[in-house]
Amino acid sequence: MWFRSKHTIFWTLAFPILLMLLFGAIFSVSQNPSFNLHVQNRDLANGEPTQLSKSLYDTMNGTGILNLQLVDSEENTTQYIEENGIQRMLIIPQGFHNSCLTNNASIILKLVPPEVDTASATVKRVVEQMVEIFNIAVTEQNPLKAVTIEDQSIISESYSFIDFFVPGLIGMTLMTSGIFGAIGWNTRNRELGILKKLATTPLSKLEWIIGVVLYEFVMGAISTVIILGIGVLVFNLKVMPNIYSLILIISGAVAFPGIGMVIAHFVKESDSADAAGNAITFPMMFLSGTFFPLEFMPDFLQQIAKFLPLTYLSNGLRDSMVYGNVQSALFNTAVMLGVAAFFIALGALITNWREE
């Protein structure tokens, strides 16, 4: 029976194929992953980096793992980090060269706490090793430590793992409930003949789609409240959505059911509704940076991630809820609203109530 339904075959096969290709690609990375690290060198002499500060920079640059981005020495780092949503920054303070010679230099490494971010943890280890190599070179096998690292958290609050996890979880929930909900509701009502009856009334396709999207929006809002509630009550959650992340949550809760309504057009039987939902949501879940930081993935997957709506929702939510980055929230909200409008319009265009 199963093999007689082309749609079911397609969606059932699509899921394992996509999943296998996806994880194969994630875990068979042949090149080393590289991580962005912003560096501000304040130790300048006549506008040029001092000899030892340049030497430290070159040592860091030689690893191939760190992708160094030089920041102007005049920038206020706190402001710069906030405005650009920077997660890792190394600061070489003024007088570094001279302090090195007296074995009491220090550099400042500003990070998202490594306990909650694997990428930060990796960067921290690499920086530590490079500093050790640098120390040996500078002091010529002198066991004294010329340079020490001063760790600073990039966020002022003392957040724990749950605080970093919750924004991604909200994004993921909005995606799955929106997409599965819209596909399921639409295919079920088509099979029952309810869509046919509705097509004999003056109700328009756009009205129907907006109705389903609003319904799923309410469901998504309820899920979000539950996640936050349990987070606060059970896990001592500290992050809370501000007005910007609320707008973002709303845009996400509208965009994903919109996507679901478009997919529903290609799902003819309720048998294949779940398979279709899985085939769409699973790759997005893993490629959006919710579970694995994008930096661990090969370049082409990072490129694909740029086309996935969940990437923007998750990034925007994390940036606004955890880092208080307003600009990122606004940008990602704009992307999500664009996605919502596009898919709702597309859904209204391709949905076919009348049969040939």
Next chain:
Amino acid sequence: MVNAVMVRGAAIEVGSLVKKYGNLAAVDGISFTVNRGEVFAFVGPNGAGKTTTVEILVCLRRSTDGEAKVLGFDISDKRGQLQIRKRVGVLPQDFNTFDLLTVRENLSYYRKMYDKGTDIGRLIALVGLKDKANVLYKNLSGGLKKRLAIAIALVNDPEVVFLDEPTTGLDPKARRDMWDLIEGLKEQGKTVFLTTHYMDEAEILADTVAIINSGKIIAMGTPSELISKHGGKTTLIVEEGGSSVHELLSKILPEVRLENDGDVLAVLKKKSDLPEAILALSKKKEEFAELIVRRPTMEDVFLNLTGRKIVEGELH
């Protein structure tokens, strides 16, 4: 009673309508007119093209060729389609509505789609669902579900009501209730387009019957016209009359037949045939179980036109 809204002219006009699926013509060039205020029955076996025709008329399907107007609006015109949808009520063959809404909630859901319409309380009373108004749709019996379906089809106070096989699958009691409802619609001045494979239903309810077979209308007219034209003659049945009755009646009437079970069947061709036959039987004091005069029905019409019978919707 003349309804002020009613305008002269046909409710539905169909000309040479064709619907093809590949090479197969599901509807093969049919033409008919449904007058305002009449019950028009489309009768035929399953697969004859009844549902396809309804779905084309309510703008659910596109026709391949030909033309059709409902209440004066062209079905192929986008704006006409919206006007049609506002003014007609449809009971689709495979009707379903939201399981977890009650009778009343389902009705108000559909009521909201129209600018004007009927009061929901009155509709519930009309279809006899007063006691069930707050029962979930999923908990209704098949007959009650169909009644709600009718109520939903009436929610916009439509001028034309399309009922696609409203009694299929119902038990005899529910069927009769449905007939009463349909007769009520006619009394309200509504035009009813009804499809059915029950010949008796068409005969009882319809002002005009069109018999459709393999996508073609093979006969059309009032039930009595069709019966007198295609139904054959009235028959006198003398139950268990035996060979002596057969012999006796054969002398008076031109067409007399003796069945295997002893029944004698005599076709009555003239008005005087029946009294003469009865007179002869009583004079000779013939023995028999019962005298029955059987008038032809729509079933005979279909049998005579196609050489086949419809049993539960299928041709036999």
